[in-house]
Amino acid sequence: MRLEIQALEENKTWSLTELPVRKSxxxxxxxxxxxxxGDGSIERFKARLAAKGYTQMEGLDYLExxxxxxxxxxxxxxxxxxxYLNWHLHQLDVNNAFLHGELDGEVHMSFLPDFQSTNLSQVLKLHKSLYGL
Structure with missing residues (x-):
């Protein structure tokens, strides 16, 4: 989880801001x-932060x-x-591939689970999309 948060912060996925009036x-x-x-043994455990995008409403929170x-x-x-062409193939597993696109509209996300802020009106303003949006 620490690696995921670190990668998200290094890629400037969000910034801390006040929640605008009439926004959720x-x-x-x-x-x-x-x-x-490949043999079935455990390689590693992966944690991914996902936004609860299912709470958004089409036309109000997003257009497409x-x-x-x-x-x-x-x-x-x-x-x-x-x-057919006898090419050599290699597999690459990227720990945190940033294919997340820039967001067109404003999306605010509540704080991460088990992460507290001293100011309860502050949220994370997303600059890049997360899984689940």
């Missing part, structure tokens, strides 16, 4: 995953959604080409 803040939660080696995800047919095509 989305919540957030931790999502945990166990990463395994976009998720840059690779389709399986694309992956299969590349693997087929690599096999």
């Amino acid at each position: 803040a989305v919540g957030c939660k931790w999502v945990y995953k166990v990463k395994h080696h 959604t976009f998720s840059p995800v690779v389709k399986m047919v694309t992956i299969r095509t590349i693997l087929a080409l690599a096999s």
Whole structure:
């Protein structure tokens, strides 16, 4: 969890601000995953901070959604080409890949679980998208 927070802060994902009048803040939660080696043994534990974007309302909090995800047919095509052309493939697991796009609108998020502020009216203003938005 510390590595995730550190990476988010280093990439200037948010800034501390006052919650504007008539605005609401989305919540957030931790999502945990166990990463395994090919033999099934545990490689590491991963924690990811996710925004509770399901509390947003279309037309009020956002206008459109976009998720840059690779389709399986694309992956299969590349693997087929690599096999046919005898390409050497390598796998890379990035600890924290920042594919999060800049946000067009204002999104405010409440403080992280177990993180307290001395000023209760302060929230995190997101500059980049998090999982769940």
